[in-house]
Amino acid sequence: MKNKTIFVACDTSNLNQIKKILKNINTKKLKIIPKFGLQFFYSKNGRKFLEKYKSDFWLDLKINDIPQTALSAVDSLKDLKKCKYITVHANGGLNMLKAIKEKTKQINKNLKVLGVTVLTSLNNKSLKEIGHTKTVEQIVLKQAGVVKKSGCDGIVCSAKEAKMIRKKYKNFLIITPGIRMPGDNINDQARVMTPKDAFKNKVSGVVIGRSIAQGNIKNNIKKLIDHLT
Numbered sequence: 001m002k003n004k005t006i007f008v009a010c011d012t013s014n015l016n017q018i019k020k021i022l023k024n025i026n027t028k029k030l031k032i033i034p035k036f037g038l039q040f041f042y043s044k045n046g047r048k049f050l051e052k053y054k055s056d057f058w059l060d061l062k063i064n065d066i067p068q069t070a071l072s073a074v075d076s077l078k079d080l081k082k083c084k085y086i087t088v089h090a091n092g093g094l095n096m097l098k099a100i101k102e103k104t105k106q107i108n109k110n111l112k113v114l115g116v117t118v119l120t121s122l123n124n125k126s127l128k129e130i131g132h133t134k135t136v137e138q139i140v141l142k143q144a145g146v147v148k149k150s151g152c153d154g155i156v157c158s159a160k161e162a163k164m165i166r167k168k169y170k171n172f173l174i175i176t177p178g179i180r181m182p183g184d185n186i187n188d189q190a191r192v193m194t195p196k197d198a199f200k201n202k203v204s205g206v207v208i209g210r211s212i213a214q215g216n217i218k219n220n221i222k223k224l225i226d227h228l229t
Contacts, residue, residue, distance in 0.1 A: 004199060004228060007035040007058055007175065009209030013043035024217035029225050033084070035060050035207060056084040062116050064089035067099040074100055078107040085175075087156060090115035090143035097150035112173065115147035117157040120178030120191050136191070137161055144169065158191035159198035159206070166202040177207040181220075181227060184211050196227055 008025050010018050018040060025032050035058040040046040050057070059080065063070050070092065077083060088100050097115060104111040117140045118127070124135050132139065140161045147155050154173025157165060162174050176198050178189045186192050198206045212220045 004030060005205030006030050006032045006195075006212075006224070007205055007207045008032055008212050009035045009037065009060075009177075009207055010213065011037055011039055011209055012213075013039050013046065015043075015045045015049060018049070021213050021217060025212065025221060027221055027225070030221075030228075032221075033058060033205075035085075037061075050080055050083070053082055056082055058085035058087075059083050060085075060087045062087050062089050063100065064092045065096070067096045070096050071099050071103050074103045075107065081108070083108065084110060085112045085114055087114045087116050088152075090117050090147050090155065094146055094150055097147060097152050101151045101153075112153040114173060114175060115143065115150070115152050115155045117143040117147075117155050117161075120158045120176075120189050123191060137164060141165065141168070144172075148172065154204065159193035159201050159203055160191050162198065162203045163201040173204045174202070175205045175207065176203045177209075179206045179208050179211070181208075181211045181223060194227070195224060199228070 008021065010021050012018060022034060033056055036046070036050060037060040041059065041061065059077065063073050070088065088097060101113050104113055118136050127136060127139065140157050141164060144155050144165050148169055154175060155165065156175050156177065158178045159176040162176055165174055178192045179195055179198055180186055180192050182194055195206050195208065212224065
C-alpha cells in the first residue's frame with residue numbers, strides 16, 4: 001500500500017494538537033504526508049513551525065490573485081524548504097498559473113503546484129446560485145485543461161470527477177479531498193467518497209481530515225489500513 005498517498009489535513013491552530021497528529025500518523029504501511037491549511041499557517045506559531053519542519057508537507061493556501069501578487073506570495077515561501085506541494089485556484093487564470101509554476105522552478109525544483117478546481121463543499125445547486133450555468137463535471141474538466149496547459153503538476157478535485165480527468169490526462173497528479181471513512185459524517189462536504197473507492201477512480205492521493213485527526217489517531221490509521229487492504 002506504499003503506492004497509496006494519504007494527505008492528513010492538520011486543520012487546527014493549536015500547535016500541541018498539530019504535534020500530536022504528526023506523532024501518531026507515522027506508519028510503514030502507507031505513505032502519509034501532512035497538509036497544512038490557512039488555519040494553521042495564519043496562526044501565531046504556524047509559520048514559524050513550518051520553517052523548521054524536517055519532513056515533506058503540503059501547504060494548502062489556495063492562492064488566487066493577479067499574477068504579480070500571486071508571484072510575490074509564492075516567493076515569500078521560499079524559506080519553507082520541505083514544502084513539496086502548494087495549491088493555487090484554477091480560476092486564477094492561465095497567466096497566473098503559468099507565472100506561479102515558473103516561480104516555483106526558481107525557488108524549489110521539488111515543489112509541485114496543484115490547481116484547485118471546484119471545491120468539494122459545492123454542488124450543482126451551489127454553482128447555479130453564484131451564476132454558473134455549467135455542471136460541476138463540465139467546470140472541473142475545463143479547469144483541468146487550463147491547469148495542464150499552464151504546466152502545473154496536477155489538480156485538486158473530488159473523487160467523483162477523478163475518473164473522468166484520469167481518462168483524459170494519464171500522467172497528472174489528481175488529489176482528492178472530500179474523503180470519508182464508511183459511516184462517517186460528511187459535515188460540510190457535498191461531493192464525498194471513501195478512500196478505497198477514490199483509489200479505484202485512479203486518484204494519485206486522497207486528503208483525509210476528521211476521519212484521522214479526531215479521536216484515537218493510531219486506531220484511525222489502523223482502520224484506514226484495514227479499509228484499504
